[in-house]
Amino acid sequence: MSDDLAARLREQGLRLTPQRELILRAVEDLGHATPDEVLAQVRSQVSSVNASTVYRTLEVLEELGLVRHTHLSDRAPTYHSNREHEHVHAVCRRCRAVTSYEPEVVAPVVERLAADGFAVDVGHLAIFGVCGDCAAKDVGSAT
Amino acid sequence: MSDDLAARLREQGLRLTPQRELILRAVEDLGHATPDEVLAQVRSQVSSVNASTVYRTLEVLEELGLVRHTHLSDRAPTYHSNREHEHVHAVCRRCRAVTSYEPEVVAPVVERLAADGFAVDVGHLAIFGVCGDCAAKDVGSAT
């Protein structure tokens, strides 16, 4: 896996640095994390890394196809390793809970848009709404 | 329509102000617009309105159910009138082109999540990917 990093960097004429290894590792360990969280993780692990290096590195890693990002809030994006199975996120606007779904859930949509030549980026998809629990709590409250 | 505004504001014990009328009108006229574009539109129309008033007002209008927003880029959100038919957006990551689709396109997904008690906010949905035109252009280019 880290071999992937070395290999892919080389292919692009880019360099393997400790920071890049640490940042990729942090994303893999954290599962889902914002640039800020990645920075904190890396710093807790070892050396002192700069925030701008994290931003630049996440961009490189995404170009190399090793990580992906999606927007689960109106704030910072969330990065995750591309080694995870591709999945779709459902985000509750009330309680912020995030549920992962198999890509099959959106297959009909993907096929429909594919008919128009549009290739959906499933892993980037974030579906917002209100989860069952929160809807239940709303029954009694004023609108 | 503006009657909606007056009525809904009153219901909530809020006040009808020229700024609120102008901002709602601007969103309706622009179709899809960022807070910045709304501000520019309002200023071109009449008085001098402040940016923070635009932010605060868009928030109020959204709570009143008169406007909605979605994220069509990594930058500022896009607001549109709730009088438009509900639709889903497909955004090409390469050329930034935005295509609107009928809600039916995502009906299977909505139903699937509804089975879990999750109510999808269809109007907020932005589906990212690569459109047919851009994919065609890619055929000859290096990865």
Added chain:
DNA sequence: TTGGATGCAAAGGGTTTGCAAAAGG
């Protein structure tokens, strides 16, 4: 050796906030 990578600090875009003045009902 040498171009790519990093750290630092400053700048930048977008949004929020505190507060006093203005104004709707």
Added chain:
DNA sequence: CCTTTTGCAAACCCTTTGCATCCAA
């Protein structure tokens, strides 16, 4: 009148950039 709104300016969060230094290859 009294409470909501507004404008203003400062603060904020997140991200990007310029530049000198550093270091992987």
